[in-house]
Amino acid sequence: MINNHFRRGELYSVINGMASTAVARRLQKNFRNAGLDITIEQWSVLYHLWKEDGLSQQELCVRTFRDKPSITRLIDNLEKQSLVKRVASPTDRRINLVQLTDAALELQHITIDLANQTMAEALVGVEKHEIEMVKSVFQRVYDNLTMTTHEVL
Amino acid sequence: MINNHFRRGELYSVINGMASTAVARRLQKNFRNAGLDITIEQWSVLYHLWKEDGLSQQELCVRTFRDKPSITRLIDNLEKQSLVKRVASPTDRRINLVQLTDAALELQHITIDLANQTMAEALVGVEKHEIEMVKSVFQRVYDNLTMTTHEVL
DNA sequence: TGATATTAGTTGCATAACTAACTATATGAT
DNA sequence: ATCATATAGTTAGTTATGCAACTAATATCA
Numbered sequence: 398m399i400n401n402h403f404r405r406g407e408l409y410s411v412i413n414g415m416a417s418t419a420v421a422r423r424l425q426k427n428f429r430n431a432g433l434d435i436t437i438e439q440w441s442v443l444y445h446l447w448k449e450d451g452l453s454q455q456e457l458c459v460r461t462f463r464d465k466p467s468i469t470r471l472i473d474n475l476e477k478q479s480l481v482k483r484v485a486s487p488t489d490r491r492i493n494l495v496q497l498t499d500a501a502l503e504l505q506h507i508t509i510d511l512a513n514q515t516m517a518e519a520l521v522g523v524e525k526h527e528i529e530m531v532k533s534v535f536q537r538v539y540d541n542l543t544m545t546t547h548e549v550l
Numbered sequence: 551m552i553n554n555h556f557r558r559g560e561l562y563s564v565i566n567g568m569a570s571t572a573v574a575r576r577l578q579k580n581f582r583n584a585g586l587d588i589t590i591e592q593w594s595v596l597y598h599l600w601k602e603d604g605l606s607q608q609e610l611c612v613r614t615f616r617d618k619p620s621i622t623r624l625i626d627n628l629e630k631q632s633l634v635k636r637v638a639s640p641t642d643r644r645i646n647l648v649q650l651t652d653a654a655l656e657l658q659h660i661t662i663d664l665a666n667q668t669m670a671e672a673l674v675g676v677e678k679h680e681i682e683m684v685k686s687v688f689q690r691v692y693d694n695l696t697m698t699t700h701e702v703l
Numbered sequence: 704t705g706a707t708a709t710t711a712g713t714t715g716c717a718t719a720a721c722t723a724a725c726t727a728t729a730t731g732a733t
Numbered sequence: 734a735t736c737a738t739a740t741a742g743t744t745a746g747t748t749a750t751g752c753a754a755c756t757a758a759t760a761t762c763a
Contacts, residue, residue, distance in 0.1 A: 408669045408681065409577065410594065413570040416688035418615045419695040420565050425751080438719065441563065455741060462571045467720060469743060474718075491728045491741040516561045519691045527687050528561065534680050535569035538672045542572040578721080589721095591749065608711060620750055622713060627748075644711040644758045 412538070416519075424515045431511060433504070435478070440508055442471050443480065443497070447505050451494045453486070480504070565691070577668045584664060586657070588631070593661055595624050596633065596650070600658050604647045606639070633657070 425437050435443075445460045446452060452460070454468045461468070472495055475481045480501040486492035520528065578590050588596075598613045599605060605613070607621045614621070625648055628634045633654040639645035673681065 408673070409573065409590075409665055410597075411681075411685050411688060412573050412672075414688075415615050416691040417566040417570055419692050420562065422751080423695050424562065436718065437562075453741080462568050463719095464721065465742065466722085466744080470719070473743095489729070489741085493742070512562055519565075519694055520561070521694045522690050523687050527683060528564075530680060531684050531687055532564050534676055534684055535564060537675050539568040539572050541672050541674045542576050575721085589748065606711080616749095617751065618712065619714080619752085623749075626713095642711085642759070646712070 412535075420515070420519050423519065424512060427511045427515050428508065431507065433508060433511075435480070435504070435508075438471060439475055439478075439480070440512075442468070442475065443501055443504065443508070446481065446495060446497050446501070447509075451484075451496050453492045453494055455492070457495065475501075565688075573668070573672050576672065577665060580664045580668050581661065584660065586661060586664075588633070588657070588661075592624060592628055592631075592633070593665075595621070595628065596654055596657065596661070599634065599648060599650050599654070600662075603650050604637075606645045606647055608645070610648065628654075 421437055424440075428435060428437070428440070441461055442457060445457060454465065454472060457463075457472075458465055458468050463471070472481060472483065472493075476483065478500075479498055481495050481497055483493040484496055486494050574590055577593075581588060581590070581593070594614055595610060598610060607618065607625060610616075610621050610625075611618055616624075625634060625636065625646075629636065631653075632651055634648050634650055636646040637649050639647050
């Protein structure tokens with residue numbers, strides 16, 4: 398019974414443990430070795446802006462699964478490094494549109510190559526269908542938790 | 551080609567994104583709602599001590615995938631809350647053995663139940679064999695990265 | 704034995720996370 | 734038009750993470 402408890406308790410560490418920590422650290426190290434002075438968290442924000450420039454901070458919260466203060470400070474730090482700038486929305490002055498600078502556009506290909514390379518290293522010996530299954534499981538986990546959150550609130 | 555890049559880049563967010571964030575937040579919220587004033591990181595340390603009490607800080611680093619300063623400060627905070635105490639090893643005075651207090655022993659069943667309950671919510675609609683596959687994939691990812699780390703260093 | 708290297712743990716610094724409380728702007732109801 | 738409410742973003746406080754540099758204790762070996 399205790400054994401059963403522990404086995405299930407370990408599921409948390411599976412989802413939130415060794416693999417994600419190891420991948421994050423390796424990606425950060427690969428950035429650093431390439432002389433890139435950005436964190437993976439900053440990179441993940443840039444990543445969404447490369448897909449669609451000029452997103453609001455609120456929209457970045459949704460897409461990166463972060464809360465508002467986290468995005469505020471990530472944008473602060475990205476702005477310090479002149480990688481993005483905040484531009485007030487012309488139609489709603491509450492909204493900051495976050496826009497990439499030329500410096501950030503230059504980082505795109507290098508960093509995405511590094512991310513691909515890192516994931517390739519990480520996924521040696523993992524089949525395509527296994528990756529799809531992990532994605533699908535995680536999508537269900539996310540849906541389970543966010544849907545019940547809304548119910549509960 | 552850019553599309554291909556982006557699709558692969560997204561793998562990082564799969565491993566380190568929505569699902570793990572959502573599970574961590576839910577577990578933390580469930581602790582809080584139960585009046586438990588510990589963080590999930592503190593809980594993850596206690597979890598390993600419940601399995602084996604009196605581990606050294608170094609051993610806790612290995613088991614929780616954290617670096618030494620992280621463990622130092624987690625133990626600091628756990629000690630402030632009187633959940634663990636540091637005891638110098640009798641055979642090697644460099645080593646701190648971390649021992650659970652009675653207060654921590656009392657938390658064990660409640661928090662493990664909450665973790666089980668949280669994982670049960672998270673895993674609704676996920677088959678046992680899918681969980682096993684995720685575990686297996688993550689183990690390979692971890693091995694890939696830690697083995698090449700040692701090679702490289 | 705004595706110099707050197709290794710190991711365990713701590714401290715300082717920067718970034719990031721969550722919560723709660725706040726400001727400013729916009730929306731809606733009366 | 735006005736007052737209440739909702740939304741976008743910021744600030745403050747606590748905890749956590751990673752790296753680098755440090756101290757203290759032990760191990761190695763010449």
